Amino acid sequence: MATASFRVHDRACSRMMAGEDAPNRDMLDQPPAHAPALPAGHAIPGQPMAWGGREGRLFGIFFGNLLLGVLTLGIYRFWGIVRIRRYVWTHLAVLGDRLEYAGTGGELFRGFLIVLLLLVPLWLLGIAGEFLRVLHPWLAVAVPVTQFAILLFLLAAGRHAARRYLASRTIWRGIRLVVTGSPWRCARVQFLWFLATLLTLGIARPWGLAAEARWSLGRLNLGTQPFIFTGRARQILRPFLASYILALLSVGAAGVAVAVLWQSDAFDTLRQMGGTPAPAPEQVAIAVGKLAIASLGLLALVSPLLMLAWFSFAAAAMRWRWQNLAFGGARLALSDVTGWSVARLQLGNLFLMWISLGLLYPVVVRRRVEFLTRRLWAERYPDVSPARQAVLGQLNAEGLANILDAGGAGIGL
Amino acid sequence: MTASSALLHDGMTAVPIPVQAQLFAEGLRLRRADGATQDWPVASLREIDRMPWELRIARAGAAQRLVVSDPAMIAALDMALAPWRKDEKAARWRRAAVTAFAVPLLGATLWFGWPPLADTVARTVPATWEQRLGDSIAASITQGTRRCVAPQGVAVLDRLSTRLAETAGLPTAPAVQVLDSGVVNAFAAPGRQVIIHRGLIYAASSPDEVAGVLAHEFGHLYHRHGLRNVARAIGVGAFVSILMGGSDFGAVAATLLVSVSYTRGFEAEADDFAADVLARSRIDAEGLARFFERMAGRGPRGSVAGYLDTHPDPAERATALRARRGAAVTMPALTPEEWLALRKICATTAS
Ligand SMILES: [Zn+2]
Numbered sequence: 001m002a003t004a005s006f007r008v009h010d011r012a013c014s015r016m017m018a019g020e021d022a023p024n025r026d027m028l029d030q031p032p033a034h035a036p037a038l039p040a041g042h043a044i045p046g047q048p049m050a051w052g053g054r055e056g057r058l059f060g061i062f063f064g065n066l067l068l069g070v071l072t073l074g075i076y077r078f079w080g081i082v083r084i085r086r087y088v089w090t091h092l093a094v095l096g097d098r099l100e101y102a103g104t105g106g107e108l109f110r111g112f113l114i115v116l117l118l119l120v121p122l123w124l125l126g127i128a129g130e131f132l133r134v135l136h137p138w139l140a141v142a143v144p145v146t147q148f149a150i151l152l153f154l155l156a157a158g159r160h161a162a163r164r165y166l167a168s169r170t171i172w173r174g175i176r177l178v179v180t181g182s183p184w185r186c187a188r189v190q191f192l193w194f195l196a197t198l199l200t201l202g203i204a205r206p207w208g209l210a211a212e213a214r215w216s217l218g219r220l221n222l223g224t225q226p227f228i229f230t231g232r233a234r235q236i237l238r239p240f241l242a243s244y245i246l247a248l249l250s251v252g253a254a255g256v257a258v259a260v261l262w263q264s265d266a267f268d269t270l271r272q273m274g275g276t277p278a279p280a281p282e283q284v285a286i287a288v289g290k291l292a293i294a295s296l297g298l299l300a301l302v303s304p305l306l307m308l309a310w311f312s313f314a315a316a317a318m319r320w321r322w323q324n325l326a327f328g329g330a331r332l333a334l335s336d337v338t339g340w341s342v343a344r345l346q347l348g349n350l351f352l353m354w355i356s357l358g359l360l361y362p363v364v365v366r367r368r369v370e371f372l373t374r375r376l377w378a379e380r381y382p383d384v385s386p387a388r389q390a391v392l393g394q395l396n397a398e399g400l401a402n403i404l405d406a407g408g409a410g411i412g413l
Numbered sequence: 414m415t416a417s418s419a420l421l422h423d424g425m426t427a428v429p430i431p432v433q434a435q436l437f438a439e440g441l442r443l444r445r446a447d448g449a450t451q452d453w454p455v456a457s458l459r460e461i462d463r464m465p466w467e468l469r470i471a472r473a474g475a476a477q478r479l480v481v482s483d484p485a486m487i488a489a490l491d492m493a494l495a496p497w498r499k500d501e502k503a504a505r506w507r508r509a510a511v512t513a514f515a516v517p518l519l520g521a522t523l524w525f526g527w528p529p530l531a532d533t534v535a536r537t538v539p540a541t542w543e544q545r546l547g548d549s550i551a552a553s554i555t556q557g558t559r560r561c562v563a564p565q566g567v568a569v570l571d572r573l574s575t576r577l578a579e580t581a582g583l584p585t586a587p588a589v590q591v592l593d594s595g596v597v598n599a600f601a602a603p604g605r606q607v608i609i610h611r612g613l614i615y616a617a618s619s620p621d622e623v624a625g626v627l628a629h630e631f632g633h634l635y636h637r638h639g640l641r642n643v644a645r646a647i648g649v650g651a652f653v654s655i656l657m658g659g660s661d662f663g664a665v666a667a668t669l670l671v672s673v674s675y676t677r678g679f680e681a682e683a684d685d686f687a688a689d690v691l692a693r694s695r696i697d698a699e700g701l702a703r704f705f706e707r708m709a710g711r712g713p714r715g716s717v718a719g720y721l722d723t724h725p726d727p728a729e730r731a732t733a734l735r736a737r738r739g740a741a742v743t744m745p746a747l748t749p750e751e752w753l754a755l756r757k758i759c760a761t762t763a764s
Contacts, residue, residue: 071516072512073520075512090462097429097480098462098467100461100462100469171476171478172427173422173427173429174422174423174427174476174477174478175422175424175476176476222427223427225427384428385426385427385428387426387427388426389425389476
């Protein structure tokens with residue numbers, strides 16, 4: 001894709017189009033490298049999103065939240081999330097206009113309480129299970145499985161409810177985003193796909209992903225103007241099968257290697273340890289050392305292969321999601337999203353959270369946002385003129401996905 | 414009056430509308446290119462966000478947004494917004510004050526309100542379920558350790574525990590067993606199970622001490638402490654882990670802290686029960702008191718581990734027991750022959 005961007009071209013254009021008196025925002029300070037508003041029909045590929053936030057400010061908010069969270073026994077959490085989001089949203093420019101976050105901590109807190117009401121029966125079922133397993137042994141299996149199934153269903157519903165809520169609180173140029181569709185219907189679809197994926201040993205995954213994309217991206221609107229998602233499962237079938245076969249082969253290879261090790265004399269030495277004549281201590285040490293080196297080697301061989309399989313498919317799926325999305329006549333695309341870049345993002349984030357015990361969360365937020373804003377392209381300037389403000393009903397806040405930590409920072413939009 | 418150009422998002426469409434903005438003392442007048450005007454009263458102006466290069470404002474309750482980037486206009490609007498900003502700040506402080514009051518209140522309510530609630534839940538559990546739970550717990554504990562089954566010793570122990578249980582009025586006959594292990598310990602599992610380690614019988618210097626420990630454990634059975642403790646701990650763990658957003662560390666720490674403080678209450682209750690049962694059985698509670706004191710000499714006193722130990726200070730418990738001791742005539746719990754038989758209970762063991 002061409003490296004020309006809205007940023008470069010649009011500034012020149014905007015001055016011409018907006019006339020003498022229009023606000024010339026390019027000249028002021030160093031705002032997010034944002035592209036000013038442009039008329040529809042601009043046909044040069046460009047980057048529709050830009051991040052202008054500072055990590056230092058995010059850290060300030062984050063540590064303030066941490067302190068207040070401790071002082072309020074964790075209840076401040078909800079207001080803290082809102083502060084972080086408000087900062088991220090207002091520093092994220094789309095086509096030159098910054099987003100606005102309109103959610104409140106009170107809403108999140110209420111959503112949390114509703115979710116508690118949903119989770120309490122589930123939790124009681126778990127406790128009842130502890131007692132019931134004494135009565136009938138098979139209940140020891142049935143109760144956790146039921147609990148897991150209900151939880152999965154609630155989680156899927158909660159995820160869609162969270163999407164709806166988050167969209168409805170995101171405002172761009174005065175217009176709210178809208179995600180349509182009932183969370184319960186979404187949960188039913190997701191649950192069936194989960195079962196299908198389980199029963200087909202994963203083969204149904206591309207179709208499950210397509211269903212998920214139709215329920216998330218395919219139901220996203222700016223006011224009344226829809227985002228169009230045209231992705232089909234067969235488009236990601238090839239990368240999926242490649243990763244699937246690679247994963248199977250590496251697991252198979254690991255199995256063979258373990259079988260070979262099992263036959264080795266090192267294992268024989270260990271097996272004789274209890275018997276007579278017992279092997280000498282140094283023989284045992286050598287055997288243990290051999291086995292340790294062999295299993296480390298095995299791990300070193302298999303885990304990169306598994307990771308390659310995992311991340312290359314994750315990248316393919318990510319590209320597929322965005323490439324099949326269009327808005328206002330402009331198709332979107334991701335550039336430079338490879339297995340390696342996805343691995344760098346996700347493993348890097350895991351590592352940052354791990355070494356800092358979560359204190360580097362602001363860095364993770366920045367990395368996630370920048371990953372998207374730097375790679376997202378639109379083939380042309382979208383025509384947003386059909387969009388009208390939508391009338392919204394009451395929406396419950398996103399509690400479930402939040403409690404169960406599935407929502408992330410909600411920056412996937 | 415300040416005037417500048419600005420961009421209006423009209424709240425209905427996503428196409429920005431260039432307007433001329435004029436700020437008067439009464440409010441903001443926006444004039445479009447086609448001449449149409451609208452007025453936003455000063456009191457209705459709300460700040461959406463303020464950047465060094467850009468100010469975005471809204472009209473209270475409306476979806477319209479105005480984006481201003483002219484420095485003079487931003488400065489003028491800053492002045493106009495000052496009273497509203499001040500109100501917002503005051504409201505924030507009010508909220509903080511209410512929170513500072515409400516959070517400790519909520520904490521105290523939960524702290525004191527939860528135990529009775531958990532006890533109520535525990536009481537609804539049928540006794541047979543409690544028994545099966547306790548039996549399975551006891552079975553998992555005794556697994557792998559041999560039980561002491563010398564017939565004379567078992568007979569003595571059965572007689573002693575039947576006598577104490579009848580005096581105590583336990584709803585079900587207790588199942589007391591001795592494990593062949595040197596640990597100086599005894600405990601009660603939910604239902605009817607009491608497990609004594611051989612080490613405790615050896616560490617006791619008189620049958621009164623063993624009888625005292627038995628009576629104490631029966632107190633746990635009588636008050637259903639095992640089940641109630643489980644109910645309380647589960648609730649606290651779940652509550653804290655949900656509140657902290659699934660942080661296990663916080664949940665474990667809080668559960669530990671709470672179970673320490675709750676368990677102390679249970680131990681005192683069981684001691685009371687023991688003192689009462691011993692008095693009615695004409696057994697001297699001095700034995701139990703002395704046993705506690707001996708335990709105090711073993712433990713790491715005053716250390717953090719000692720403080721966090723779920724059992725209360727042994728010296729205090731001994732004092733409390735002595736305070737309740739009546740002047741009634743008492744008899745040794747067992748005859749010297751019976752005591753000897755009990756101490757030899759581990760001469761025969763079974764798995
Ligand atoms: Zn006790």
